[in-house]
Amino acid sequence: MNENAYGPSESVKATMRESLSLVNRYPDSADALVGEIASLHAVKPEQVVVGCGSIEILRMAAATFLGRSKKLIMASPTFDPIAEYARRAGAAVATVRLTTQYAHDLDAMLAHVDASVGLVYICNPNNPTGSLTPRRDLETFIRRLPSATRVLVDEAYHHYAGTSSAYASFIDRPVDDGRVIVTRTLSNVYGLAGLRLGYAIAAPGPARQLSSIRPPMDVNVLALRCGATALRDSDHVSLSVQRNANDRQEFYNQANARMLRVIDSHANFVMLNTGGPAEEAIDHLKKHNILVAPPIPSMKRYIRVSLGKPQEMLEFWRVWDLMPHRKMQM
Ligand SMILES: Cc1ncc(COP(=O)(O)O)c(C=O)c1O
Numbered sequence: 195m196n197e198n199a200y201g202p203s204e205s206v207k208a209t210m211r212e213s214l215s216l217v218n219r220y221p222d223s224a225d226a227l228v229g230e231i232a233s234l235h236a237v238k239p240e241q242v243v244v245g246c247g248s249i250e251i252l253r254m255a256a257a258t259f260l261g262r263s264k265k266l267i268m269a270s271p272t273f274d275p276i277a278e279y280a281r282r283a284g285a286a287v288a289t290v291r292l293t294t295q296y297a298h299d300l301d302a303m304l305a306h307v308d309a310s311v312g313l314v315y316i317c318n319p320n321n322p323t324g325s326l327t328p329r330r331d332l333e334t335f336i337r338r339l340p341s342a343t344r345v346l347v348d349e350a351y352h353h354y355a356g357t358s359s360a361y362a363s364f365i366d367r368p369v370d371d372g373r374v375i376v377t378r379t380l381s382n383v384y385g386l387a388g389l390r391l392g393y394a395i396a397a398p399g400p401a402r403q404l405s406s407i408r409p410p411m412d413v414n415v416l417a418l419r420c421g422a423t424a425l426r427d428s429d430h431v432s433l434s435v436q437r438n439a440n441d442r443q444e445f446y447n448q449a450n451a452r453m454l455r456v457i458d459s460h461a462n463f464v465m466l467n468t469g470g471p472a473e474e475a476i477d478h479l480k481k482h483n484i485l486v487a488p489p490i491p492s493m494k495r496y497i498r499v500s501l502g503k504p505q506e507m508l509e510f511w512r513v514w515d516l517m518p519h520r521k522m523q524m
Pocket of ligand 1: 392
């Protein structure tokens, strides 16, 4: 599930141990953590919304900006829980296939835009493909959206995106546009998936709207404290990114050695063309206790593999090699 196999930093573990004595108490307000996030990104605290994982913020965005007679536009395949949140809010959902380069097809998405579009969801880098949508294209796209339409840019895999000129975070290099909401998570690079912490950066207006439906005390006492420590520990972020780059390169090497194709990944997982029905590969791996993502209906030959530690990946390839030979598609 795209977690960081190496876990959190030592400083986070120390904070966790120190905070254990607080778990009989309800959490403090999130103000200290919000202040930490605001200073990390040089924004005002009123631009920060915290959530119990960034998935909670996706849910809040669907509940706030969608409803009956509204529409969500999103890609396919992408990280799709927001589609279910939109439907629950009574909204219509328009899905648009990624381009052949696995970028969001922004022209086709624009073709779905009308006055009913409350929200556009852009996942960049995209899950499950690990691919980028060029920054310049996104800027043009956003400029063309109606004034009442919000666009949520999910940057869950931001740290792994690398230094490609095609990519820039909408937090680090914001556009002067109050319609853009950016989400981040502490689940992957920070190694804290089990603590459940994510956040959004938005203009004060939409941030206030989102926060107004935040359940009280959703962020637990350990997440509040450990999250703040994690965000301060930039060395651990660099280490996680470097390890991921090494592990990803080794994955490519192993795939190449077997003449398997992959989609170039800007994330901590890789889409691997299995050369046959994805379900068969998934079942085979599962029989040997290796779990990969569920099948992706529109990519019938691909499986999404989250990168594990080197030892775990050796086991992945050992089990892979036990699979009956399949003819690879070149
Ligand atoms: C693109 C994307 N956004 C959000 C999430 C949810 O992250 P969190 O653990 O912060 O809820 C995930 C988790 O897999 C993801 O892939």
